[in-house]
Amino acid sequence: MWYTREEQALVIGAFYSMNGFQQCVGGLIAYGIAQLDHLKLKNWQILFTLLGSLTFVWGIFVLWWLPDSPIRAKCFSEEDRILMAERVRKNDTGIQNREFKMYQAIEALTDPTVWAVVLISFTNALPTGGLGAFSNIILNAFGFTQLQTYLLAIAQGAIIMVFLFSAAYLSSRYNQKLLLAFIYTLPNIAGTIVFLCVQTSPRTKVGLLMAFYCMQGFGAVAVLNLAIMSNNIAGRSKQVIASSLVFISWAVGNAIGPQVFRDNDKPRYIKAFVAHIVVYGVQLATIVFLRVRLMRRNVLKRRAQSLPATRGNGEETGENLAHKQAFDDLTDRENPDFRYLY
DSSP states (O other): OOSOHHHHHHHHHHHHHHHHHHHHHHHHHHHHHHTOOSOSSOHHHHHHHHHHHHHHHHHHHHHHHOOSSGGGOTTSOHHHHHHHHHTTGGGOSOOOOOOOOHHHHHHHHTOHHHHHHHHHHHHHHHHHHHHHHHHHHHHHHHTOOHHHHHHHHHHHHHHHHHHHHHHHHHHHHHOOHHHHHHHHHHHHHHHHHHHHHSOOOTTTHHHHHHHHHHGGGHHHHHHHHHHHHHHHOOSHHHHHHHHHHHHHHHHHHHHHGGGGSOGGGTTTTHHHHHHHHHHHHHHHHHHHHHHHHHHHHHHHHHHHHTOOOBOTTSOBSSOOOOOTTTTSOOOTTTOTTOOOOO
């Protein structure tokens, strides 16, 4: 990572905020396409072709122009590259290393911290997959027309961006990622409970819409979870395995998510939202477990070095860590100077 541990949540949040932005732009484009008549292609086919073509062209530009790391960027001098490496020394998570170390891969596969992050990724992605695939059908069930759902997607995208930016800012400001992940899961639960308890009628459709918007906090939890992974898993090979497992769990969660929405349960999909409540409960329990585990790991490291206590977020107070092994490609378990942030 080429950003300090404090900056990483902001960078990840800015990247993921484009999910919300594309909701806004996509809603506008979909609404415009829906106004066209007598087209041989269906609306979704036009939308996919247009956005897919733009993505392909932009991907070629990025491949040609964007360097794979600051060290390879031609715009920086040798001195600048050294300074960039030194400013992230205290991360103790290492920098780019192309040597694959099998022992680090094994450590990743046996580390409860890695599996906790993987489980959070899965439990966060499963409701997301279902809500993303069936959002228009759900909103139609509230009494909104198809064209109205396209416009409502603009507000949905803006709310996603608010969740993402606020989570990234608060994480950077207070460095309490797991606590914030717990808090940002609660609006999802509240919105789901409203779906389960409130009947559909013209008088309740606005309230149900607000509940649906509350359930967009999943993006904030995803950003915080990725920041937790990048902050607390060191060693290049271990990071590669961990990030691969997180991506796989995210993909599996998104694939399973739509499957809990069954035809015989529409249009309200009560059973699907009961499943979401259970999944959110597992997510909250995993967040608590991970925070307690990381706190415990810091205590053990400080005892091994006979050092004083840290703040409540894992940052050192009276410790004077030299970070001499920061660039030795050590895992978080190996490096005595490594401190977990939570």
